[in-house]
Amino acid sequence: MSMSTRADAVRKSAADAPRPSEPRVAVPGLGLSWSLVALLREWSTLVEAATADLPHGMRGYQVLRVVVHDAPPTQASLAARLGIDRTVMTYLIDKYVECGFVERQQDPADRRARRIVATTRGREMLADVDVRVAGAEEDLLAGLPPEDRMRFRDLLERAAQGATEDEDPCGVVARAVTSVEGR
Amino acid sequence: MSMSTRADAVRKSAADAPRPSEPRVAVPGLGLSWSLVALLREWSTLVEAATADLPHGMRGYQVLRVVVHDAPPTQASLAARLGIDRTVMTYLIDKYVECGFVERQQDPADRRARRIVATTRGREMLADVDVRVAGAEEDLLAGLPPEDRMRFRDLLERAAQGATEDEDPCGVVARAVTSVEGR
DNA sequence: CGAAGATCATCTGTGTGACAGACGATATCA
DNA sequence: TGATATCGTCTGTCACACAGATGATCTTCG
Numbered sequence: 313m314s315m316s317t318r319a320d321a322v323r324k325s326a327a328d329a330p331r332p333s334e335p336r337v338a339v340p341g342l343g344l345s346w347s348l349v350a351l352l353r354e355w356s357t358l359v360e361a362a363t364a365d366l367p368h369g370m371r372g373y374q375v376l377r378v379v380v381h382d383a384p385p386t387q388a389s390l391a392a393r394l395g396i397d398r399t400v401m402t403y404l405i406d407k408y409v410e411c412g413f414v415e416r417q418q419d420p421a422d423r424r425a426r427r428i429v430a431t432t433r434g435r436e437m438l439a440d441v442d443v444r445v446a447g448a449e450e451d452l453l454a455g456l457p458p459e460d461r462m463r464f465r466d467l468l469e470r471a472a473q474g475a476t477e478d479e480d481p482c483g484v485v486a487r488a489v490t491s492v493e494g495r
Numbered sequence: 496m497s498m499s500t501r502a503d504a505v506r507k508s509a510a511d512a513p514r515p516s517e518p519r520v521a522v523p524g525l526g527l528s529w530s531l532v533a534l535l536r537e538w539s540t541l542v543e544a545a546t547a548d549l550p551h552g553m554r555g556y557q558v559l560r561v562v563v564h565d566a567p568p569t570q571a572s573l574a575a576r577l578g579i580d581r582t583v584m585t586y587l588i589d590k591y592v593e594c595g596f597v598e599r600q601q602d603p604a605d606r607r608a609r610r611i612v613a614t615t616r617g618r619e620m621l622a623d624v625d626v627r628v629a630g631a632e633e634d635l636l637a638g639l640p641p642e643d644r645m646r647f648r649d650l651l652e653r654a655a656q657g658a659t660e661d662e663d664p665c666g667v668v669a670r671a672v673t674s675v676e677g678r
Numbered sequence: 679c680g681a682a683g684a685t686c687a688t689c690t691g692t693g694t695g696a697c698a699g700a701c702g703a704t705a706t707c708a
Numbered sequence: 709t710g711a712t713a714t715c716g717t718c719t720g721t722c723a724c725a726c727a728g729a730t731g732a733t734c735t736t737c738g
Contacts, residue, residue, distance in 0.1 A: 344632045344648055345538065347655035352535045354658040355528065388686065397726060402688060416687095424686040424733045449527045455657010456650065464654060465527055467639065467647040472530035474638010475537040571715060580697060585717060599716095607704045607715040 355452050362444035365437065367407045371396070373445075375404060376438050379414055379430050386425045413437060534635070541631035546624055550590045554579075556628070558587060559621050562597055562611050569608045570599075596620060 359370060366372045374394055384390040391401035405428060408414045413434035416426040430438070453461045542553050549555040557577055567573040574584035588611060591597045596617035599609040613621070636644045 343652050344635075345542070345628075347648075347651045348531075348535050348538055351651065351655040351658055352531050354655075355531060359528070386686070398686090399688075399727085400725060422686080422734065426687070445528070452527070452658055453654055456654050460650060460653075463646075464650040465530075467643060467650065468527070468530045468534065470643075471636055471639050471647060472534040472537075475534055475635055569715065581716075582698085582718085583696065605705070605715080609716070 351452070355449070358448035358451055359445055362448045363441050366413075366441065367411060368404055371404065372408065373438075373441060375401075375408070376413060376430065376434060379428050380435060380438055383427075383429070385419070385427065387428060390428060408434070538632070538635050541635060542628055545627035545631045548620065549596075549624065550594060551587060555587070555591065556621075556624060558584075558591070559596060559613065559617060559624075563613045563618055563621050566610075566612070568602070568610065570611060573611060591617070 356370070359373075363369060363373050366376070368375075371394075375390070375396075378384065378390060378393055382393070384393060387401055387405060388398050391398045396404070405414065405416065409416060412431055414428050414430050417429055419425040419427045453464065456464060539553070542556070546552050546556045549559065551558075558573070558579075561567065561573060561576055565576070567576055570584055570588060571581050574581045579587070588597065588599065592599060595614055597611050597613050600612055602608040602610045636647065639647060
């Protein structure tokens with residue numbers, strides 16, 4: 313960030329209000345970082361609002377999504393898929409079971425494993441949240457004229473694709489997400 | 496923090512939720528979240544590498560940057576600027592003092608306050624890291640043809656600006672960053 | 679078949695990091 | 709002068725991720 317104001321300006325009395333910071337901020341090469349982070353942050357805020365009903369925030373949403381769409385055979389594989397520690401997955405699922413969104417079923421083929429299946433209620437909730445999330449994403453780009461939004465999405469997607477070519481896409485999201493909600 | 500766009504009232508934190516990921520599987524609106532997060536994640540990785548010499552990674556980098564460029568009058572204002580808790584700032588600065596990058600100087604005008612000033616070594620280090628970070632950002636967009644990069648930067652910046660109009664830009668970055676590197 | 683080892687989910691302990699609150703020192707205001 | 713606010717620090721607490729051990733079960737191979 314850093315802005316043009318400079319050191320000598322330190323004259324000002326300490327009593328000054330913590331200045332509200334003006335949004336300009338122009339430092340070479342910094343705009344990219346800042347914009348990326350700011351946008352993601354805003355996204356996080358919006359999506360958080362959209363999923364306020366779900367335990368464990370974004371994390372939980374992801375889990376539910378994967379459970380519904382991919383139905384991984386074991387809890388461990390589910391965790392691996394999202395880059396979450398297996399022990400964490402345990403109490404994460406606990407919570408969701410408690411809320412009635414998913415169930416643990418003994419896999420008859422392998423009695424060590426529990427298959428995590430979404431309940432009807434879980435599915436409904438997911439569908440509902442999906443809609444809200446989509447809306448949130450649209451809101452996120454509200455500052456751009458419609459035709460630029462598409463262009464932006466496209467460029468963003470290509471950039472991301474290029475940047476993560478050889479990377480594991482699942483863990484990526486999981487890790488980044490974890491933190492964002494951190495606060 | 497205030498959220499500009501809608502996102503009304505989100506007192507409780509507990510949810511977030513991107514649409515993660517699996518590579519295939521096309522879900523409407525899916526790409527945006529994933530791409531944003533993935534790109535930021537990649538950025539985080541690169542920048543983390545670029546700032547490996549600095550304590551506290553990118554957090555420390557931000558602090559050093561602000562110290563050098565803005566020279567905030569007090570430790571508290573520095574913390575506020577970056578959205579970091581004041582008590583956290585204490586040991587964060589401790590570390591940097593220990594490394595010889597900054598110094599705490601009693602402000603003669605207000606003996607309660609310590610002015611944080613960068614040492615020559617700190618400035619050199621910052622300049623050095625700045626270069627590396629700029630390079631990292633360039634790498635980040637390597638997947639885009641050169642002319643698209645500019646276009647992308649522009650769109651990204653405008654989108655971010657629109658999304659965070661009335662928001663405090665500093666805290667934004669700090670918080671998001673914290674989280675992302677979380678891991 | 680049966681023993682050894684792998685795998686699954688869970689439980690327990692540990693470490694890290696953020697934050698609230700209290701504190702002494704100082705500044706400011708009435 | 710006294711009351712109140714601010715600055716930086718310190719202490720205690722809390723949440724959370726992770727490593728390791730545990731009991732149950734499957735698999736492999738002699």
